[in-house]
Amino acid sequence: MRLGLAGTGRIGTAHAETLKGFEEVESVVVADVDPARAAAAAAKLGVETSSLDELFTAGLDGLVVTAATDAHPGLLIAAVDAGLPVFCEKPVAADIPGTLAVIDRISASDVPVQIGFQRRFDAGYAAARAAVGSGELGWLHTLRATTFDPAPPPAEYVAHSGGLFRDCGVHDFDIVRWVSGREVEEVYAIGANRGEAFFAEAGDVDTAAATLTLDDGTLATVSLTRYNGAGYDVRLDVLGSVSGVVVGLDDRAPLRSVEPGVAPLPGPAYPGFMERFRPAYTTELKAFLDVVARRAPSPCGAADALEAFYIAEACEVSRRERRPVRLAEVRR
Numbered sequence: 488m489r490l491g492l493a494g495t496g497r498i499g500t501a502h503a504e505t506l507k508g509f510e511e512v513e514s515v516v517v518a519d520v521d522p523a524r525a526a527a528a529a530a531k532l533g534v535e536t537s538s539l540d541e542l543f544t545a546g547l548d549g550l551v552v553t554a555a556t557d558a559h560p561g562l563l564i565a566a567v568d569a570g571l572p573v574f575c576e577k578p579v580a581a582d583i584p585g586t587l588a589v590i591d592r593i594s595a596s597d598v599p600v601q602i603g604f605q606r607r608f609d610a611g612y613a614a615a616r617a618a619v620g621s622g623e624l625g626w627l628h629t630l631r632a633t634t635f636d637p638a639p640p641p642a643e644y645v646a647h648s649g650g651l652f653r654d655c656g657v658h659d660f661d662i663v664r665w666v667s668g669r670e671v672e673e674v675y676a677i678g679a680n681r682g683e684a685f686f687a688e689a690g691d692v693d694t695a696a697a698t699l700t701l702d703d704g705t706l707a708t709v710s711l712t713r714y715n716g717a718g719y720d721v722r723l724d725v726l727g728s729v730s731g732v733v734v735g736l737d738d739r740a741p742l743r744s745v746e747p748g749v750a751p752l753p754g755p756a757y758p759g760f761m762e763r764f765r766p767a768y769t770t771e772l773k774a775f776l777d778v779v780a781r782r783a784p785s786p787c788g789a790a791d792a793l794e795a796f797y798i799a800e801a802c803e804v805s806r807r808e809r810r811p812v813r814l815a816e817v818r819r
Contacts, residue, residue, distance in 0.1 A: 488512050488779060491547040491571075493539055493562050494554030495519040495528035498576065501761060502551055504532055505772050512776070518542050520554065543569045549779035550574070551772070556581050556649075560589045567598045574775045576603040577657060579792045581649060583800055587819060590789050599778045601785040602792040606662045606721075608774065609767040611734035615725050616666045624727030627667060630707035631724040632659040635715030637741075637758065639693060642685035650691045651678065651711050652802040659709045659723075660699075660798040661791065666725060669701040670794070675811045676802035682714050697802045717741035718756025719763055739763075 488511050492503045495517050507515050515534040519525035522538065529536035537545055543565060550566045552559060552575040560580045566573035579602060580586045593600060606612050618624055634655055639645070648654040664670065678692030686693045693714060699707040718741030723734040736742075741756035757763040777783040797817055805812040 488548045488776065489514045489516070489546055490549050490551060490779070491516045491518065491537075491542045491545060492551045492553060493518050493542060494552060494558070495521075495525050496553065498761070499551075499553030500528045500532070502553055502768070502772060503528065503534060505769050506551065507532060507534060509773065509776060511780075516542065516545050516547065520558070543571070547571055549775065551775070552576060556647075560585055563589060563600065564592050567593045567596050567600065570598055572599045572601075572775075572779045574601045574603065574772070574778075577792055578602075578649075578653070578796060579789050583793070583796055583817070583819060586789070586793050586796055590793060593789070599781075599785045600789050601775050601778050602787050602789055603771065604658060604661045604665075604787050604791070604795070605764050605767040605771045606658055607665055607787055608770040609734070609764060611737075612662055612666060612723065615723060615732050615734050616668075618730075618732050619666060619668065619725060619727075623730060624725065624732065625729030627703075627705045627725065627727045629724070629726040630663055630667060630705065631722075631726075632663055632707065632709045633720060633722050634659055634709075634711050635720040635741075636713045637715050637718050637756075639683060639686075639713040642683070642689075645685055645691055646689045648689075648691070650799075650803055651693070651695050651713070652676065652697070652799040652806070653796065655713075656695065656697070656709055656711050656802065657795045657799045659711070660802075661795040662723060663699065663701075663707045663709070664791075664794060664798075666723065667701060667705060667707070669703055669705060671699045671707075671798050671801075671814055672702050673700040673811055673813045674698065674798065674801045674805050676805040677809075678806045686713075692806070695802075695806065697805070699798070715741065717743075718754075719759050720756075721760075721763060 676697035678695040694712040
């Protein structure tokens with residue numbers, strides 16, 4: 488199998504290294520809008536390099552897109568037009584109209600598209616989904632999701648990120664849908680700024696919380712921050728009428744109990760998402776090989792990305808207007 492990769496930043500280089508390690512992958516070709524960066528990544532990994540345009544005539548079997556968000560629509564459509572199964576990191580596009588335009592453009596094609604929501608491939612989240620599906624938790628009453636980054640991204644990133652809900656919370660929104668098997672009907676969201684001024688200057692917040700009402704009445708809360716100095720903390724509590732489970736409460740969770748006699752977790756805390764989800768990223772890309780070989784359908788398509796984006800959009804409207812927002816208001 489010969490695979491291409493567009494975008495050789497941090498996650499792109501990591502994905503290229505993972506792809507190179509699969510026995511089924513005979514060669515990897517990397518490209519970037521910055522040819523020097525692509526050349527450096529290729530030299531480091533011992534893979535081929537090309538221009539972005541030449542990727543589509545390089546005899547590929549599939550393409551992995553890890554470029555900047557504004558490049559996603561064009562690369563995704565070009566891959567589908569070329570008949571190449573494509574894996575694209577979230578989001579499909581920077582906004583809902585752009586996402587809908589891509590979906591409309593590719594809807595008539597049978598070329599498979601997989602969108603990168605790596606939490607679906609994490610062992611803990613998969614076990615939580617299985618527990619819900621088996622009925623062992625009873626009926627669900629509460630889900631509590633958290634994504635706490637240890638430090639904020641650069642100001643220039645924040646200015647073009649789309650905001651905390653669209654950039655960060657979208658992973659939680661997707662996983663709430665996936666684990667519960669339910670859809671979100673209404674949200675109420677709030678946000679705060681207590682850190683750097685560049686968040687407010689970009690119209691964003693550095694900390695946020697949202698309450699989601701699911702279509703069966705289950706309540707979910709999502710908490711987000713860019714300033715969790717204790718370390719990267721991503722968890723999901725899934726609580727039912729019979730039992731409950733928690734994802735992310737392992738030896739490296741950045742938590743310290745103050746109850747008498749309770750030993751601290753050994754640590755160290757995860758420094759970031761790459762370290763926390765490295766096994767999930769590997770499993771996710773292995774699933775893409777099955778998609779490329781047509782052994783399995785896409786496990787997470789563009790329509791799934793759109794649903795998570797709708798929730799993020801509703802949360803942003805709710806935060807700005809300080810009111811509950813039904814998903815029907817933002818659907819198009």
